[in-house]
Amino acid sequence: MKKRQGQLIFLIQSFEQPRILKIILDKSKVYDDVVVYGFGRKIHAVKNYTILDGHENITYQKVATLEDGKYWNRIFKYLKLLVVIYQNHGLSRKHLYIVGIDLRLMSVLVINKYVEYVISDLAWLYYPQPFKKIFGIIDKLLAKYSNKVLMTSKGFYEGHFKSYVKKENLELTENKLATYGKVFPLTNLKDDKIRIAYIGAFRYKEIISNLLKVVAGDKRLELNFYGDGFSDIVDKMKKYASKHENITFNGAFKNPDDLQAIYQENNLNFVVYNNTLENERLAMPNKFYESGFFNVPILCATNTYVGKRAEELKMGWTCDITELSIKNFLSSLTIDDIKICHERMKKLDKALFNY
Template sequence: MQYKILFVLPVSTQPRFSKRIQNYLDRGYEVTVASFEREYFKKNSLPENIKFLSLGKIESGAYIKRIPKIVSVFNKIYKLSKKNDLIYIFSPDILLFTFSFLKSSKLYYEIGDIRQISGNQAVSNLYDGIYKKALKKCSKIFVTSTGFKRFFADKYSVDVMKFRVIENKLPVSLFSPFDRSEFRHIKSSSYIVSIIGLLRYKNIISFLTAYYKADAKFKIKIFGDGPLRDEIMKFVDNDNVQYFGQFRNPDDLFEIYNQTDLSFTMYNSKNKNVQLALPNKLYESIYFRRPILVSADTYLEEMVNKYQVGFFWKQEDMKGLISYMTSESFIKDYNRLCANFDLINQNVYLAK
């Protein structure tokens, strides 16, 4: 008997969603995907051999505005759920509007980030109350870091045994441990810093602003798309700062990291989500042997420090960061990281 699983996605082009879908395909499941569509990362696509149903377009970040759209497709989701053995949901707003009508034994949910729905305390309390009920009804809850597991189990009083941690490691089927890039030493401040992925955190703007004020020698390459794209384009001069737009993940990662010396991954450390998350950039940096630059006061900083594969800095001090990045000390510190990448067991960054 072939088991059937329904994935309900907030967007069809998120690489993490594709990984989960492929995992169930590899295990022999018949997969149906119902997904909303957005403007970002159109180059990424879902695995083949699935049944696909579009739920229409929604705006990114406009959580309240999504409600009518989600309500309008509820019947479609409900009918599909009755035809499947498991329902795997990725978005909290989709979960909140469907959990009451889905069987607990069939309901899987994956948490990708921590969201603040409203600055209004009454609205937040109402949301947390409903969300708590939804989480308790789920049969399994998947998270991408141990920090997320602790946070959600404690805040919403959910049985910790429901949680499964699936880190954003690279699939060994696509990233062979024998195809890793060599560490690339730098001899001067004329190296390349890459900003890769979803362009949404203002630290990018602060970094670019400080960069231009300092007249630094290193160059910046930007790969990706997101809500800050238009603001970022004001800094692009196609010489010191270059913008390459959307890319296919994982297809283009080898080419991107081949052009990279340092991965800029300084997300907003005041954000609870950022404080606890372990993004895919950590695992990519280790695999490609490219040092990573992250925000201080985050779980990501702890991991970078543990494995000695990069740098961390206070996000409020971009001027000091640029000064350090153009110094002889930085070049020496950077090159000292070389041997550390070979000391890390492949199980840390590769998933079977």
């Protein structure tokens, strides 16, 4: 039997991220003691973290609740976390597993540490200059001086970190679906109409507006929203849903428990994210892995790494983010196209998409 290791300390920005929760559970099989410090979120709060309950060697603490958009307020909450770390662990050697640039920057103030740094997106790419350049340099230096760097997309490394992180210190950890044996691939799809699913966090107001207008004007289509987001976007979805029978808003869901029920009601996964943003062009969103696992064809934005991967595996298509492009694609798509793609996806190795 392989000898178990000592203590691992997780610093996470949200207790609602299924992929991180799966990593915590996996690490609990390797380490004697796993301690998790993190934050609650007001958006998409469905208590996914309760999956950690009942594991004797896992303890977790929600230090505070983070509010989206109020970034300066987070400084005091991160300082509170720093105090908690020193109160509970003192000056002894600490093995930290850190998710996100904010917490990695805070960890500079933690002495006597070994750091594994997880980079799942490049938030600083959204910042205006000169902050984009400043935080980009900071993130690269944080990665350089980490003992190990874990990235969810090869595009991040090739595009920004290749000169800072040695290959032997890099590990690619894709956003694969953690099923826990609760959900299974679909062998059939509904074929009465084109059923579009928009699943997850609602961030791209203009693209969502374009999609809403296209579907509202075409009764051949159905559009179903699952998830949560800022109130102005959610209010607009609900308004359209109240006026159009072919649009529904279904609210937050639990991952992975509710995913099979969601995907079996739909036959096209809409993952057309904002391709004018560099982070979106390089990222590999978890919807790619969910589509691949459930055998539901995916629609991605042109000029994105995820779109390229989807086309390479013949598991979907790409279109641009404009209303006209979305309309032209959906008006030309047929149920037969979807069924043929679904059959191809059934033959793909599911190890590509889930743990």
